[in-house]
Amino acid sequence: MSPALVAALEGAAKIAFVWGVVLGAVLPNLIWVERRMAGLIQDRPGPNRVGPFGLFQAIADILKMFMKEDVVPMYADRLLHTVAPLILLVPSMATFAVIPFGSSIHLFDRDIPLVIADVNIGILYVFALTSIGIYGLVLAGWASNNKFALMGGLRSSAQVISYELAMGIAAISVFLAAGSLRLTKVVEYQASGTFLGFLPLWNCFPQALGCMIFVVSAFAETNRLPFDLPEAEAELVAGYHTEYSAFRFGMFFMAEYLNLIAASAMMATLYFGGWSLPGIHPSGIFGGLFSIAVFAVKTGFFIFLFVWVRWTLPRFRFDQLMNLGWKVFLPLSLLNLVVTGALVLWGVI
Amino acid sequence: MPALTGQLVVFGFASFVAIAFALLMVVQKTPVRSVLSLVVTFFGLSVLAILLAAPFIAALQIFVYAGAILVLFLFVIMLLNLKEEAADKDDRPVQRTLGLLVALGLGGLLAGATLRAPVPPRGSPVGGPIPMPDEIPALGRLLFSNYLLAFEVLSLLLLVAAVGALLLSKRRFE
Numbered sequence: 270m271s272p273a274l275v276a277a278l279e280g281a282a283k284i285a286f287v288w289g290v291v292l293g294a295v296l297p298n299l300i301w302v303e304r305r306m307a308g309l310i311q312d313r314p315g316p317n318r319v320g321p322f323g324l325f326q327a328i329a330d331i332l333k334m335f336m337k338e339d340v341v342p343m344y345a346d347r348l349l350h351t352v353a354p355l356i357l358l359v360p361s362m363a364t365f366a367v368i369p370f371g372s373s374i375h376l377f378d379r380d381i382p383l384v385i386a387d388v389n390i391g392i393l394y395v396f397a398l399t400s401i402g403i404y405g406l407v408l409a410g411w412a413s414n415n416k417f418a419l420m421g422g423l424r425s426s427a428q429v430i431s432y433e434l435a436m437g438i439a440a441i442s443v444f445l446a447a448g449s450l451r452l453t454k455v456v457e458y459q460a461s462g463t464f465l466g467f468l469p470l471w472n473c474f475p476q477a478l479g480c481m482i483f484v485v486s487a488f489a490e491t492n493r494l495p496f497d498l499p500e501a502e503a504e505l506v507a508g509y510h511t512e513y514s515a516f517r518f519g520m521f522f523m524a525e526y527l528n529l530i531a532a533s534a535m536m537a538t539l540y541f542g543g544w545s546l547p548g549i550h551p552s553g554i555f556g557g558l559f560s561i562a563v564f565a566v567k568t569g570f571f572i573f574l575f576v577w578v579r580w581t582l583p584r585f586r587f588d589q590l591m592n593l594g595w596k597v598f599l600p601l602s603l604l605n606l607v608v609t610g611a612l613v614l615w616g617v618i
Numbered sequence: 619m620p621a622l623t624g625q626l627v628v629f630g631f632a633s634f635v636a637i638a639f640a641l642l643m644v645v646q647k648t649p650v651r652s653v654l655s656l657v658v659t660f661f662g663l664s665v666l667a668i669l670l671a672a673p674f675i676a677a678l679q680i681f682v683y684a685g686a687i688l689v690l691f692l693f694v695i696m697l698l699n700l701k702e703e704a705a706d707k708d709d710r711p712v713q714r715t716l717g718l719l720v721a722l723g724l725g726g727l728l729a730g731a732t733l734r735a736p737v738p739p740r741g742s743p744v745g746g747p748i749p750m751p752d753e754i755p756a757l758g759r760l761l762f763s764n765y766l767l768a769f770e771v772l773s774l775l776l777l778v779a780a781v782g783a784l785l786l787s788k789r790r791f792e
Contacts, residue, residue: 346648346650349650349651349654388673389673389674389753389754390673390674390676390677390754393674393677393678393681394677396681396685397677397680397681397684397685398680399685400680400681400684400685400686400689401680401684401685403685403689404654404657404689404692407689407692407693407696408650408654410696411650411692411696419696422696423693423696423697426689426690426692426693427693430686430689430690433686448755449754450754
């Protein structure tokens with residue numbers, strides 16, 4: 270086989286693996302976890318009828334969505350109303366391409382790095398895709414020809430742009446420390462030494478402030494409570510997806526969860542060492558599998574955090590959200606950048 | 619006639635998309651759709667940048683132009699609730715003629731320059747993978763050494779523009 274063909278096959282296998290795991294295993298279970306956790310926190314059983322512990326509830330939910338009637342409002346912009354959920358869904362699926370989900374696996378006499386595309390613009394690629402996702406929300410709101418939907422769309426564009434700034438500046442500090450935009454390099458850097466002699470060199474320790482800003486901003490970027498203002502059901506009916514039903518609504522639902530999973534994976538990669546554990550240098554097939562497991566556990570923790578926070582904290586007001594983004598997070602992220610720069614300059618990290 | 623490689627196919631498709639949607643942007647009557655056509659054009663341009671082995675430029679094209687600036691365009695259009703462009707009334711014949719002349723002149727200039735430009739050396743062997751060097755540190759070094767003055771002047775310009783916009787919008791509210 271020619272090297273080009275081998276590379277193509279390798280890429281296809283990795284894409285199949287990542288999407289298979291995310292869409293086939295993580296997503297349905299996440300729906301179940303969310304609903305059961307909601308029950309647990311609100312002191313009620315939650316869905317427990319379909320299958321053992323209600324585990325098949327997600328499948329029932331998805332089937333229901335596919336069989337419902339797909340309604341398009343009479344005065345909606347038909348084309349944009351149809352395209353909007355896709356614009357949201359496609360970038361959220363493409364984000365996974367650059368996230369390294371393991372170290373590397375030695376198979377068929379080849380070292381296969383466990384990342385679909387190790388591009389040199391890693392973090393920028395992720396940010397570029399997230400910023401495209403906003404169009405889905407904004408257009409859904411506009412194309413529906415409904416004032417609540419439009420309000421939701423407007424809010425989402427203002428909110429995402431505001432928080433993208435703080436998030437981006439926090440991320441700048443990460444690649445300032447790692448010396449590269451490549452996410453594989455960021456992970457290698459975090460696995461490479463210790464901070465102050467006893468802590469792992471995970472970015473969450475020297476850049477605790479940046480880590481906090483990134484995590485909180487991720488809630489705003491993924492429209493999750495306490496920052497789910499674009500769909501705030503108490504004031505906007507359902508915000509940007511008020512006029513969506515059946516599987517088009519399902520696409521919004523899916524995109525929200527995919528964004529959540531991608532954001533969790535990014536937090537694990539940028540701030541918590543990715544697939545690495547201090548003191549353990551995985552090698553061979555089992556090492557590769559072990560690194561995947563480590564990454565899965567870290568990502569799983571942040572997914573759990575998202576669900577936990579959603580059912581614990583009440584929603585912010587829109588002006589509070591904007592104040593927090595512009596007057597608190599933006600200056601703090603700049604402070605974090607200066608401090609990180611000083612630490613790098615003095616050789617502490 | 620160059621051999622039909624994967625790169626050539628992608629180049630053809632991306633340039634077609636970029637040009638077609640640029641035309642759509644001008645012809646389109648609904649402002650929201652015009653903005654969206656421009657977004658698709660930027661995607662075409664960013665694919666071209668990747669073919670030229672400049673993924674950083676490609677990412678910036680999407681991140682800054684499509685992801686930030688055009689979202690603001692969309693925001694303003696939605697806020698003002700512009701539905702349809704005003705009906706085309708030809709009450710400015712002078713501007714129309716002048717515009718056409720300038721467009722033709724610029725087009726001719728660009729076409730002439732393109733025809734005269736030397737053929738650039740190929741960035742990568744035909745059909746091979748596009749190289750992705752870690753060129754970003756080099757880019758940063760250039761920006762902060764050779765082009766420092768231009769860089770600082772540009773950032774000052776942006777700051778002035780931002781302050782000016784703030785002042786204008788403040789005055790309207792008061």
